[in-house]
Amino acid sequence: MSQQTLNYKTIEPNQVKTWYEACKEEQFPSDGGLCVEFEGLQIAIFNFSRRKKWYATQNLCPHKKQMILSRGMLGSEGEEPKVACPFHKKTFSLESGANLNGHECALATYPIKVEEGVVYVGLG
Ligand code: FES
Numbered sequence: 001m002s003q004q005t006l007n008y009k010t011i012e013p014n015q016v017k018t019w020y021e022a023c024k025e026e027q028f029p030s031d032g033g034l035c036v037e038f039e040g041l042q043i044a045i046f047n048f049s050r051r052k053k054w055y056a057t058q059n060l061c062p063h064k065k066q067m068i069l070s071r072g073m074l075g076s077e078g079e080e081p082k083v084a085c086p087f088h089k090k091t092f093s094l095e096s097g098a099n100l101n102g103h104e105c106a107l108a109t110y111p112i113k114v115e116e117g118v119v120y121v122g123l124g
Helices: none
Strands: 018-024 030-039 042-050 053-060 073-077 080-084 091-093 112-115 118-123
Touching: 018 042, 030 073, 030 118, 042 080, 042 118, 053 080, 053 112, 073 091
Parallel strands: none
Antiparallel strands: 018 118, 030 042, 042 053, 073 080, 080 091, 112 118
């Protein structure tokens, strides 16, 4: 696992120390994502409007270490919401970060909330 990948760690809701004010809700495309940067980490935030849900993961695709996932396509595998990397179409769960193709590392995921039109990401 590369150092770059090791910098990203899943934050569970009970581990949040900082709610980072990422963006305004209105800046997000429907069923799409944006990337924000916090202390050198790139975080992909997704507005999955078809499900009326928000998700946050690392922006780094573990396959070829590309900072790209915020531009991935959102979809579902059964009940599982997922993002497909634009480069080689590997897919990852937006809930758990699990690699749904079973070969590469999982994504780090982060708690997210929207209050009064502002999107916040929970960081440790
Ligand atoms: S770089 Fe993301 S699937 Fe290959």
